Amino acid sequence: MQPLTAQELHNLAMNIVGKQLEADGFEFLSVNSTLKKNPQFVCTKDKKLHFIVVKSIQYPGDPKDLEFYRADLNKMKEHALKFEAATYYAPVGLVNSKDYNLPVYLNEAYIVDYDGLVLI
8 A cells, every 4th residue: 555645635736726716616726746846826716816725634633723724824814825826725635445544544544624725
């Protein structure tokens, strides 16, 4: 069994968020899957610009704990304001479905903890 790399976890989280954005009517202007390079999605909806920062968070990390990324999110928000864009955080918790203490493995079941976009 091969654990997913940090980049693979990030891509998985981006796919989960991207599908939700599409379903919610967002139009993608740019997509950036490079780790630690924000934002991941620049979108429009209702003629408004949106910057979306996606983070994959493995157990025991808590996707609802914004404080860990607060500095990055505030920096992104300042950047977005220059473009009159709304900034969102999309934390995606990922955990091995058989044993929370094991990593998420390639081609194995996992659990997603994602409650949607958080306005920053």
